[in-house]
Amino acid sequence: SQQGEEDPQALSIQEGENATMNCSYKTSINNLQWYRQNSGRGLVHLILIRSNEREKHSGRLRVTLDTSKKSSSLLITASRAADTASYFCAVLHNNNDMRFGAGTRLTVKP
Amino acid sequence: DAGVIQSPRHEVTEMGQEVTLRCKPISGHNSLFWYRQTMMRGLELLIYFNNNVPIDDSGMPEDRFSAKMPNASFSTLKIQPSEPRDSAVYFCASSLGSGSGNQPQHFGDGTRLSIL
Numbered sequence: 001s002q003q004g005e006e007d008p009q010a011l012s013i014q015e016g017e018n019a020t021m022n023c024s025y026k027t028s029i030n031n032l033q034w035y036r037q038n039s040g041r042g043l044v045h046l047i048l049i050r051s052n053e054r055e056k057h058s059g060r061l062r063v064t065l066d067t068s069k070k071s072s073s074l075l076i077t078a079s080r081a082a083d084t085a086s087y088f089c090a091v092l093h094n095n096n097d098m099r100f101g102a103g104t105r106l107t108v109k110p
Numbered sequence: 111d112a113g114v115i116q117s118p119r120h121e122v123t124e125m126g127q128e129v130t131l132r133c134k135p136i137s138g139h140n141s142l143f144w145y146r147q148t149m150m151r152g153l154e155l156l157i158y159f160n161n162n163v164p165i166d167d168s169g170m171p172e173d174r175f176s177a178k179m180p181n182a183s184f185s186t187l188k189i190q191p192s193e194p195r196d197s198a199v200y201f202c203a204s205s206l207g208s209g210s211g212n213q214p215q216h217f218g219d220g221t222r223l224s225i226l
Contacts, residue, residue, distance in 0.1 A: 031212060042114070042201055042217030043153075088153070098215070100153040 003099035004032065004072075004089035012107040019076040021104040023089030024069075032072050033090045033098065034063060043088065043100075046074075081110045112136070114218035116202050122224045128190040131221045134183055135204030143215060144177055144187050145201040153201075159185065160208050192225045199223070 004023040013019050023032065031050045035043040047063045049056045049072065056063045062075040076083055086103040115134040123129060135142050143158040157167040159179045167177070174193070179185040189196055199222050203215040 033214060040219075042203070042219045043215070045214035045216070048212075048214060099155065102152045 004091050004101035006087065006089055006101045006104045008104060009102065010105040010107070012109065013079060015079060015081055015108055015110050017079055017108075019079050019083070019106055019108070021074045021087050021106070023072045023074070023101060025072075025089075025091045026070065029067070029091050031092070032065060034061075034072075034074050035088045035090060035100070037086045037088065037103070039085075046087075076106075079106075079108045081108050084108045114202055114204050114216050116200075116218035116221050118221060119219065120222045120224075122226065123192060124226050125193050126191045127225075128188065129192045129196075129223060129225075131187040131200050131202075131223070133185045133187070133202030133218060135185070135202070136216055137183065139204035139206055139216070140182070141205045141207060141213075142179060142185050143203040143205075144185070145203065146198045147201060147220070148198045156187070194225045197223055197225050 004025050007022045011019055029051055031048055033048045034046040036046055037043045047056055047058050049063050049065045051067055060077045065072045084107050086105050088100045088103045090098040090100045114136055117132045141160050144156040145153050146156055147153045154169055156169045157177045158165055162179045175189055177187045199220045201217050201220045203217045205213040205215045207213040
């Protein structure tokens with residue numbers, strides 16, 4: 001089924017370093033969304049990038065989309081301990097609902 | 111503004127009992143989603159409503175699960191009878207629009223359900 005698949009499954013970095021997470025999908029999309037989930041909490045929307053966009057920024061976040069490769073990346077620059085969370089990409093499924101990948105677990109060490 | 115409100119936050123009950131999870135979406139949102147999250151299966155969409163009407167319930171695991179949305183400000187997910195394999199965190203989310211994925215979804219903090 002159509003859903004995003006994140007890579008890597010887990011990522012551990014030092015505070016101040018950049019973190020890059022990738023998402024791949026199988027079929028054409030209208031848009032792709034990235035979410036963050038802190039432990040014990042619900043998902044929080046970060047960025048939506050449309051299929052005709054190639055790059056989008058929000059603060060320390062940068063999302064790219066390559067529709068020819070059916071992939072997206074989320075870059076967090078100058079990471080902080082508070083960025084420790086799981087990050088999910090989500091793509092449309094059957095034009096009716098979004099499907100989430102398994103997520104990347106990011107740990108930022110102080 | 112209040113976000114999506116779910117209750118209870120935690121539920122522990124014995125197998126065979128009926129479980130009812132509740133959700134209040136963000137005021138003005140017309141799409142509502144129920145998800146289940148487990149370590150093994152990740153985040154699974156169970157059902158979603160648009161304007162209080164169920165649009166896609168193909169993710170509902172079996173007849174023991176049912177969901178209702180009697181009005182725009184309230185939805186329930188019911189499991190009867192419950193089984194240990196239903197143990198998971200259940201999330202409710204809401205969004206503007208028709209649920210086509212062109213709008214971000216806003217999640218509640220979930221109900222952690224444990225069936226003994």
